[in-house]
Structure formats: C-alpha cells, structure tokens
Amino acid sequence: MATHATTPNAHSDDHHHAHPPGFAHQFEDIGQQLDSTTLGMWVFLAQEIMFFGGLFCGYSIYRSLMPAGFEAASNHLNVPLGFANTVVLIASSLTMALAVRAAMLGDNKWVLRWLVGTLILGCMFLGVKIIEYSDKFEHHLVPGYNFQWANAAEAPGAQMFYVFYFTMTGMHALHMVIGAGLLLYFIYKASKNTYHPQYFGPIENMGLYWHFVDIVWIFLFPLLYLLGYHLGKGH
Amino acid sequence: MSATAIPRVHTPPPPDPPVRPAKHYINATSGLASWLLTVDHKRITILYLISITIFFAIGGFFAMLVRLELITPQGDLMTAETYNRSFSMHGIAMVFFFLIPSIPATLGNFLVPIMCGARDLAFPKINLLSWYCFIVGAVFALATAFMGGVDTGWTFYTPYSSTYANGAVLTAILGAFFAGFSSILTGLNFIVTIHKMRAPGLTWFRMPLFLWAMYATSIIQILGTPVVAITLILVGLERGLGFGFFDPKLGGDPILMQHLFWFYSHPAVYVMILPPLGVMSELTAAFCRRRVYGYHFVALSSVAIAVISFIVWGHHLFTSGQSVYAGMVFSVLTFLVGIPSAIKVFNWMATMFKASISFEAPMIYAFGFIGLFTIGGVTGLFLATLGLDIHMHDTYFVVAHFHYIMVGSAIFSYMGGLHYWWPKITGKLYNDTLGCISAVLIFLGFNATFFPQFILGYMGMPRRYHAYPAEFQFLNICSSLGATLLAVGYVLPAIYFTWSLFKGKDAGPNPFKAKGLEWEIPSPPPTENFTKVPVVNSEPYDYAPGAGH
Numbered sequence: 001m002a003t004h005a006t007t008p009n010a011h012s013d014d015h016h017h018a019h020p021p022g023f024a025h026q027f028e029d030i031g032q033q034l035d036s037t038t039l040g041m042w043v044f045l046a047q048e049i050m051f052f053g054g055l056f057c058g059y060s061i062y063r064s065l066m067p068a069g070f071e072a073a074s075n076h077l078n079v080p081l082g083f084a085n086t087v088v089l090i091a092s093s094l095t096m097a098l099a100v101r102a103a104m105l106g107d108n109k110w111v112l113r114w115l116v117g118t119l120i121l122g123c124m125f126l127g128v129k130i131i132e133y134s135d136k137f138e139h140h141l142v143p144g145y146n147f148q149w150a151n152a153a154e155a156p157g158a159q160m161f162y163v164f165y166f167t168m169t170g171m172h173a174l175h176m177v178i179g180a181g182l183l184l185y186f187i188y189k190a191s192k193n194t195y196h197p198q199y200f201g202p203i204e205n206m207g208l209y210w211h212f213v214d215i216v217w218i219f220l221f222p223l224l225y226l227l228g229y230h231l232g233k234g235h
Numbered sequence: 236m237s238a239t240a241i242p243r244v245h246t247p248p249p250p251d252p253p254v255r256p257a258k259h260y261i262n263a264t265s266g267l268a269s270w271l272l273t274v275d276h277k278r279i280t281i282l283y284l285i286s287i288t289i290f291f292a293i294g295g296f297f298a299m300l301v302r303l304e305l306i307t308p309q310g311d312l313m314t315a316e317t318y319n320r321s322f323s324m325h326g327i328a329m330v331f332f333f334l335i336p337s338i339p340a341t342l343g344n345f346l347v348p349i350m351c352g353a354r355d356l357a358f359p360k361i362n363l364l365s366w367y368c369f370i371v372g373a374v375f376a377l378a379t380a381f382m383g384g385v386d387t388g389w390t391f392y393t394p395y396s397s398t399y400a401n402g403a404v405l406t407a408i409l410g411a412f413f414a415g416f417s418s419i420l421t422g423l424n425f426i427v428t429i430h431k432m433r434a435p436g437l438t439w440f441r442m443p444l445f446l447w448a449m450y451a452t453s454i455i456q457i458l459g460t461p462v463v464a465i466t467l468i469l470v471g472l473e474r475g476l477g478f479g480f481f482d483p484k485l486g487g488d489p490i491l492m493q494h495l496f497w498f499y500s501h502p503a504v505y506v507m508i509l510p511p512l513g514v515m516s517e518l519t520a521a522f523c524r525r526r527v528y529g530y531h532f533v534a535l536s537s538v539a540i541a542v543i544s545f546i547v548w549g550h551h552l553f554t555s556g557q558s559v560y561a562g563m564v565f566s567v568l569t570f571l572v573g574i575p576s577a578i579k580v581f582n583w584m585a586t587m588f589k590a591s592i593s594f595e596a597p598m599i600y601a602f603g604f605i606g607l608f609t610i611g612g613v614t615g616l617f618l619a620t621l622g623l624d625i626h627m628h629d630t631y632f633v634v635a636h637f638h639y640i641m642v643g644s645a646i647f648s649y650m651g652g653l654h655y656w657w658p659k660i661t662g663k664l665y666n667d668t669l670g671c672i673s674a675v676l677i678f679l680g681f682n683a684t685f686f687p688q689f690i691l692g693y694m695g696m697p698r699r700y701h702a703y704p705a706e707f708q709f710l711n712i713c714s715s716l717g718a719t720l721l722a723v724g725y726v727l728p729a730i731y732f733t734w735s736l737f738k739g740k741d742a743g744p745n746p747f748k749a750k751g752l753e754w755e756i757p758s759p760p761p762t763e764n765f766t767k768v769p770v771v772n773s774e775p776y777d778y779a780p781g782a783g784h
Contacts, residue, residue, distance in 0.1 A: 026355035026432075028768070036357045036431040043423050043457055051461035054495055058469070058480065066486060143485075144477030156486030163478045163485075167469070 022199035034201045041205040045212050048175075052216055055171065059164045059223065062157075069157015073149075075228035076141060077165070078132060082225040085128050086217065092121035093214045100207040103190075103200035111203060112190040118210065119183045122176055129173055133166075142166065165224055172220060175213045182206055255662050255741040259759040274359035275762055280345040280660065282366050286373065287333050287341065288729075293380070294328035295722065297321045302684075302715040310702035318701035319386035320402065324379070326389030327407060331414040332376060334645055335503060336369060338510035339421050339456075342652045343449050345660060347425050349753045349760065350443050352434025352769040357427040365420035372413030379407040388699065390496060393481040393489045397473045404474055408467045415460045415467075418506070422456030425449050434752075436771035440534070443751055443775045444520075444527060447534040448513025451541035455502040455509075458545070463499030466492065490555055497548035505544040507641050509537055511648030512579055515604055518651050519583045521749040522598035523590035526776040529582040536575035543571050550619055554628045562621050569619035576612050580605060595747070596670025600651030603678040604644055611639025614689065629699070632692025635685045643681050650677070650728065657732065658742030662759040665735040669727060676724035683717025750777055 020030055027033040063070045099114035140148040143163045149155040186206055189195075195203060260277045270278060300321040304312045313321070348356050356362050379385060385402035387395040391411075396404050429450050433442070470492065472478040479485025481492040520527045527533055549557060549565030583605065592598060614636040618624050627633060654670050657663070687710035692698075696707050703711070745754040752769055753760075 026353065026357065026359060032431060036427050039430055040358060040361075040423060040427045043426050047419055047423070047457050047461045050458050051465050054462045054465035054469075057495070058491060061488075061491060062486070065488075069486075143479065159479065160486045163480060167472060167478065171465075171468075 020196065020198045022194065022196075022201075030198050037201045037205055038208075041208045045208065048212060052168075052171070055164070055168050056219070056223075059168065062160045062164070063227075066157030066160060069154040069159075070161045071228035071231060072151065072154045073141075073158035073161035073165075073228070074224060074226075075231050076139070077225045078135065079225050079229060081128055081132055082221055085125050086221050088121050088125050088128070089214045089217050092118045092125070093211055095121065096207050096210045100200070100204050103195040103203035104197060106196040106200075108190045108193045108195055111195055112187055115183055115187045115190060115203075119180060119187065122180050122183070126173060126176055126180075129169065136162070136166075168220055168224070172213065172216050175216070179206075179210055179213055182209070254743060254757070256757040256759075256761065258761065259662065259757065260762045261662075261759050263762045272363070274355070274363050276344050276348050276356050276359065276362055277660070277760065277762075279362050279366055280341050283336060283340040283344060283369070286366070286369060287336055290328050290332035290373065290376075291725075294325050294333055295725070297325035297328065299718065299722065301325060302718040304701050305703070305711045306708075306715050308703050308705045308708050308711075313701065315701050316386060319388075319699070320384035322699060323386055323388050323402075324384045327376060327379075327385070327411065330389050330503075330507075330641075331411045332369075332373060334507040334641055335414070335418055336421070337507070337645065337649050338514060338652065339418070339425070339449065339452055339506070340365070340369070342445075342514065342649075342656060343425065343452075343510060344421070345656065346445060346753060347428055347449055348432070349756070349764055350446050350751065351428055351432050352437060352752055352765060352771065353428060353432040354763045354765065356424045357432055358424050361420050362424055365417040365424070368413050368417035368420065372410045372415075372417065375406045375410035375413065379403045379410060382406065390500070391467065391470055392496075393470060393473065393492045396470050398482060400474060405471055408471050408474075412464055412467050415464050418456050419460045419464075422453035422460075425453040426457065429453075434769050434771055440531065441771055441774055442534075444516035444530070444533055444537075445510075445513040448509050448516070448537045451537040452506050452509045452513075454538075454541050455506050455544060459499040459502040459506075462495060463503070466495040466499070469495075490552070490557070493552055493555055494548070497551045498545075501548040501551065502541070502544040504637070504641065505540055507645050509540060511604070511645045511652075512537065512540075514648045514652035514655075515579070515583060515601055517751075518597050518601040518648075518655055519586050520776040520778075521655065521747055521751075522593050522595060522601070523586050524593075524778045525586055525590050526774065526778065527582060528585035529578070530775070532578050533582050536578045539575040540572065543568065543575070547572060550624070553621060553624045559621075566619055566621040570616060573612065573616055576608075580609060580612075594671070596665075596667050596674060597651045597655035597747075599671050599674035600647050600654060603674055604647040604651065606678070607639050607643030607647060607681065611636060611644055614639065627692060629697055630692035631688040631696045631698055634698050635688035635692060638685045638688075643685070647674075647677070650674070653728075653732075655747070656753070657735070658746045659753055659758045659760070661736060661739075662742050662757075663735045663739035664742045664746060665739060666731050669731045673724050673727040673731075676727065677721060680717050680720030680722075680724050684714050684721055685717070687711070687713045687717075751775070 019025075023030055024033055027036065095114045095117040099111050099118060102108075102110035102114055136142055137146070140146055141162050143159045143166065147159050147162065149158045151158075183206070186203060189202070260275055261281075263275075270282065273279060273282075300313070301318070304310065304318055304321075310318065344356075344362065348354065379402075382403040385396075385400070385404050385407045387400065387402070387404060387407075391404070391408060394400075396408075429442075429446055469478070469480045473480050473482060473487075479487045481487045481489045483489065516527050516533055547565060547569045549561055550569045553562050553566075583601075614632070618627055618633060618636055650673075654665070657665060691707055691710050691714075694707070696703055742758045744757050746758075747754075752771070755769070756764060
C-alpha cells in the first residue's frame with residue numbers, strides 16, 4: 001500500500017489543538033472517541049442479548065412442553081411486588097436519562113444527583129427482590145433440594161418454572177449489582193467535575209447499560225409474573 | 236497544519252540497510268510491572284503468545300499420553316478413567332486455551348491496529364482485561380488438572396457433567412467461562428477498531444484480507460460466545476445447586492444442552508479457522524508478489540462463513556435424537572459452508588498460478604495449509620451427509636476430520652503467520668532453512684498421525700476408548716509414530732525462534748519486501764506504531780505489475 005504521511009500525529013510536536021480533558025490518546029479526536037465508545041457499548045449489549053437469549057430460549061421450550069405447571073407455579077409469585085419493582089425500574093431509567101442530559105450539558109452537580117437517585121431506586125429494586133426470594137425459601141419453592149409441590153402432575157413443570165425464575169431474575173439482579181457498582185464509580189467521577197459538553201461518553205454508555213438491564217426486566221415481568229395471573233388467587 | 240511554520244527536519248530513514256531502532260515497544264519501558272500492566276497491544280500480544288504456548292505444551296502432553304496408550308490394543312498404560320481424563324484435558328487445554336485465542340489474541344492483537352493505521356486498539360485497557368480474564372480462566376483450568384481433571388470430554392455434555400460427573404467439573408466450567416469472556420472482549424475491541432479507527436483513505440475494500448477475517452471472527456465471538464457462557468452457567472447450576480435444566484428426572488432435556496452448546500461451539504470452529512484463512516491470504520499475496528485473485532470474493536466469503544456458521548450446529552446431533560427433518564435441513568445447510576471455503580482455496584490457487592513464488596518458510600506453511608484444509612474440508616462434507624454420518628458418528632473419522640481443520644489447518648496457518656510476522660514482532664530474523672524443515676516435518680508428522688485415523692474410523696473404531704480390537708493396532712502405531720514426528724516439528728521452531736531472539740540478525744523494516752502498513756514501520760515498531768498517521772491511497776497488495784513474473 002503506497003502511503004504518505006501527511007496528517008499530523010497527536011503525539012508529535014506540532015499538534016495545534018489542545019485535547020479536552022478525558023481524551024484518550026489512541027484516538028484522533030474526541031468525536032472519534034465518542035463514536036468508538038458508543039459503538040463498543042452497543043456491541044457489548046449485542047453480546048448481552050445473546051447471553052440472556054439462551055435463557056429465554058430455554059424458557060420458551062420448557063413452557064411449551066409443560067404449560068400447566070408453568071402457569072400454576074407463576075401464580076405463586078407476588079404480582080403487586082413485581083409490579084412495584086417494574087415502576088421503580090422505569091423511574092430509575094428516567095433518572096438515568098436525566099443524568100445523561102446533565103452530563104451533556106456539563107452540569108456535574110446534577111449528574112451526581114440524578115445518579116444518586118438512580119442508585120437509590122436500583123437498591124430499592126434489589127431490596128424488594130430479597131424479600132421475594134426469602135418468601136420463596138419459606139414456601140419451599142426453591143428448586144433443587146428444597147422444592148415441594150402439592151399437585152404431582154404439575155410438579156415437574158412448576159419446578160422447572162422456578163429454575164428459570166431464579167436463574168433469570170438472578171442473572172438480572174447480578175447485572176443490577178454490577179450496574180450499582182458502576183454508578184458508585186461515576187458518582188465519584190461526577191463529584192470531581194469530570195464531565196463537560198465534549199466529554200460525556202461514559203455517562204451515556206452507563207445509561208445504555210442501565211436501560212438494557214431495565215428492558216430485560218420489562219420482558220421478565222410478564223413472562224414470569226403474569227403468566228398465571230388469570231387463574232386467580234388461591235389456585 | 237500550523238500556520239506558524241516551525242521548520243522541522245524529517246530525515247528519511249536510510250533506504251536499505253536493516254536497522255533496528257534504538258527505541259521500540261519492547262524496550263520503551265522496563266520492569267515486570269511495565270509488562271503486566273501494559274496497555275500496548277503489542278506487549279499484550281507477547282503476554283498472550285507466552286500464555287498460549289504454555290497451554291499448547293500442556294495440551295500436547297495430554298495428547299502424547301493418549302497416543303502412548305493407543306499403541307497397544309489392551310488398556311495397559313492407564314485405566315479407562317485416566318484415559319477419559321487425559322483426552323478431556325487435552326481438548327479443554329487445546330480448544331479453549333490455545334486454538335480460540337491463538338491467532339486473534341496474538342497476531343490479530345499485534346496487527347489489527349497496525350493494519351488499520353492506528354496507534355492502538357480502541358480500548359487498550361479492555362485489551363489488558365481480556366488477558367487477565369484469560370489468566371483467571373487458565374488458573375481454573377490448571378486447578379482442574381491438579382484436582383485430577385474431568386472426564387466429560389471438552390464438550391461438558393450432560394449428564395456426564397452433571398448427574399454422573401466425578402471430576403472437578405465446576406472449576407473446568409469456570410475456566411472455559413473466563414476464557415470465553417476474554418474472547419468476547421477481544422472481539423469487541425476488534426469490531427470497534429475496524430469500524431472506527433481506520434486511517435484516512437483505508438476504505439473497507441482497501442483493507443487487507445486479514446482484517447476482513449478478523450472482523451468476521453469477531454462477529455462470531457460477540458454473538459456466539461455468550462450463548463456458551465450461559466450454557467456453562469446452567470450446567471454449573473445443575474451440578475452445584477440441583478437446578479434441573481438438563482436433568483430428565485426433573486423435567487429437563489439433556490439434548491437442549493447439546494443444542495445450546497453447539498450453537499456456540501460450531502461457530503467457534505470458525506473462530507479457530509477464519510483467522511487462519513485470513514493469514515493465508517496475506518501469505519499468498521506476499522510470497523507470490525501479487526494482489527490476491529478475486530479479492531472481493533475472498534473478503535466477503537469470510538463474512539459468508541461467519542453467517543452460515545450460525546445455522547449448521549444441528550449436524551452435531553444427527554444421532555442424538557434430533558428430528559430427522561431437522562437433520563435433513565442441517566445437512567443441506569452444512570454443505571453450504573463448502574462454497575465460501577472453496578472460493579478461498581481456488582482464489583489462492585489462482586493467485587499462485589504462474590506467479591514467481593518465493594519458497595520461504597511462511598510460504599511452505601501456506602502450501603501445507605492448502606493440502607490439509609482441502610482434506611479436512613472435503614471429509615467434512617462426508618460427515619455432513621446425513622446417512623453417511625450415522626455410520627461415521629463418534630468414530631475416528633470424525634477425530635481425523637476435525638484435527639485436519641483445527642490442528643492441521645489452524646496451526647499450519649498460525650505457524651506460517653508467526654514465521655511471516657516474527658521479524659516484525661521481534662525485529663530479528665530466524666533461520667529460514669530450519670523454518671522450511673520444520674514445516675515439512677510437521678506436514679509429514681501430521682499426515683502420518685491423522686490420515687490413518689480416517690481409515691480406522693471408516694473401519695468402525697469408536698473414539699474415546701482406551702482399548703480396541705487387535706486388528707486396528709498397525710494403523711494406531713502409525714498414528715502414534717506420526718505424533719512423535721509432529722512433536723519434533725513443533726519443538727524445532729521453539730528452539731530457532733528463541734535462538735533468533737539472542738543471535739538472530741536484525742530484520743529491518745521489511746525483510747520479505749512485502750506490501751502493507753505493517754511493513755512501512757520499523758521492526759520492532761515504536762510504542763505508538765506510526766509517528767505520522769498514514770494516508771492510504773491505493774488498494775492492498777499493490778505489487779508492481781509483472782512483479783510475479
């Protein structure tokens with residue numbers, strides 16, 4: 001390839017524009033950096049979709065094989081708590097989006113506030129999840145070594161439902177915990193006035209991740225909680 | 236450009252004599268910490284190179300145990316149990332810790348930014364994180380070996396890995412999981428780098444074919460690996476907590492595990508073979524002094540292979556109780572892989588036709604590759620044939636077929652690429668004669684090891700048994716003798732490569748007089764790769780017309 005060196009390199013002595021804070025030197029300019037990090041996050045989310053996709057695929061297959069057990073088992077989930085958690089998560093997506101907007105405006109004070117709000121809502125979600133899990137332990141609904149189900153015909157389907165309930169919500173909660181850790185890091189960075197209108201990529205990508213985790217829940221809620229709701233309480 | 240013209244003096248490098256720059260990425264900083272915490276893609280290449288070579292040796296050790304046992308028909312060297320653990324550890328070490336990272340994490344890591352004309356990958360810290368993920372996985376794999384290994388085979392099929400498991404399955408699964416995560420991070424970095432970091436003028440169809448191959452590989456790493464990650468987690472939960480995903484007693488289906496596993500692991504075969512196909516295109520162009528014939532077809536055939544690879548997994552389940560109609564569909568789809576693969580082989584041969592080929596070590600490896608890849612590919616079509624596969628399934632025919640692709644082809648190309656870019660990576664020249672000798676030794680040793688296994692398999696010898704009927708002994712002895720020759724062929728490069736580091740001549744920027752951005756910078760390159768961002772204004776492999784005559 002015939003090449004001619006013409007574009008000045010950022011590391012050479014003659015670069016004539018100062019790079020804004022937060023610039024990483026493998027990039028040519030801050031625009032390329034923002035494009036690259038955003039694409040990187042989308043590629044990462046594609047990977048996440050395939051990861052959860054394996055679980056959704058298994059769920060679909062077993063639900064179609066054992067519909068009665070799945071419906072009956074679903075009816076033992078606490079729909080009001082699940083619904084409350086859905087509202088909490090959607091609210092946390094709003095605060096997250098507002099944090100991204102504040103970062104784009106370079107308003108670090110409000111980035112910090114909205115991120116703290118997101119973190120509190122995320123922790124509320126996880127707290128409710130702990131209440132629900134302990135309830136399942138008490139009612140012997142944890143599959144494996146501690147599972148009891150009255151109706152023998154439904155038992156395999158019901159147990160498989162709870163296998164997926166715990167694995168899917170567990171994987172989702174794990175992503176929430178990782179997200180909470182990341183929020184703590186970005187709260188610290190915002191307190192150091194890191195973000196400005198040319199450098200807000202990390203908050204935007206944090207937002208993409210957080211919204212993705214929310215959307216997973218938007219699918220989980222009907223698939224897990226509402227599946228047997230039509231059977232009525234006490235079935 | 237700055238308006239205040241500060242006079243700058245650019246002395247062009249001396250035109251010919253091989254020079255080694257005083258300062259380059261290897262000696263830029265010193266100390267162990269400067270290597271273990273480096274974010275320079277070239278240093279991470281070296282870290283990976285050392286790590287995967289260790290695992291190649293470990294995998295090779297277990298392979299030699301297997302071949303030693305199979306010299307005699309009786310199971311006399313080890314028990315059936317030990318034999319099962321040997322071939323399982325051989326597979327786990329070779330697939331997850333050598334073949335999958337082999338070219339992407341070493342040559343890819345080194346060359347993707349340089350071929351893009353970039354200073355580094357898009358995410359240098361994630362690149363380092365990927366190596367640490369690999370190391371965490373490696374620690375789990377070694378722990379597995381010291382805890383007595385596993386006997387599940389590298390595929391972790393349930394119920395071998397759940398109900399009936401009697402080895403360190405959890406640590407082995409964690410090892411594969413973390414190795415997979417390192418592979419995902421590498422793929423992510425390559426996709427973003429190739430999309431966003433290409434130098435001015437470097438359009439998609441001016442990219443070297445190696446970049447096309449790495450791009451196609453990265454797509455599989457991103458879309459396939461997470462599926463096997465969740466599958467391994469499910470197997471771990473079944474084993475650890477009694478979650479019955481794949482346990483028929485609890486309503487689960489073990490065949491689902493095979494579907495999920497092969498949804499990744501068949502595309503994973505192309506993670507192992509697409510990068511070698513990319514290296515082959517580079518070698519063919521460089522040593523024929525020609526633009527690769529049918530460049531666009533070769534480039535897009537990599538993408539085609541990546542796409543088709545996701546819809547053929549069912550050919551691993553022809554005898555597992557999958558619907559016969561699904562089997563027929565998967566059989567037809569599998570045949571499709573032959574088309575882009577053949578496009579590549581025929582285009583390389585067209586490139587070589589009437590070219591004045593220079594017979595240096597990398598090219599000898601390239602020749603070997605074409606032979607082995609063709610045999611491995613065509614026998615793959617045997618196995619894709621539904622009726623024939625019922626006879627061949629789980630015999631040595633299958634073992635021979637996938638070793639021709641995953642060992643023969645993949646390692647031949649890896650070695651060819653390593654010989655081709657070794658002077659760039661280290662700045663030193665190795666002994667070319669010894670390089671040619673090792674290529675021939677490996678070719679002979681490989682065929683002696685694995686060709687007899689086609690015959691053994693066709694005669695009906697099943698895989699994964701430590702004892703066999705006496706009439707199979709002669710061919711098994713041939714195979715074990717070939718393996719010895721193969722081992723010699725692999726040790727030889729280790730010796731002369733190491734020797735070249737200390738005593739080799741300085742390579743100079745372009746010892747093979749090849750075209751490409753990587754050959755326009757010093758050997759070894761400086762930490763920032765390019766002192767000026769290159770501008771690309773011509774097609775790849777821009778050799779002078781008639782240079783091949």
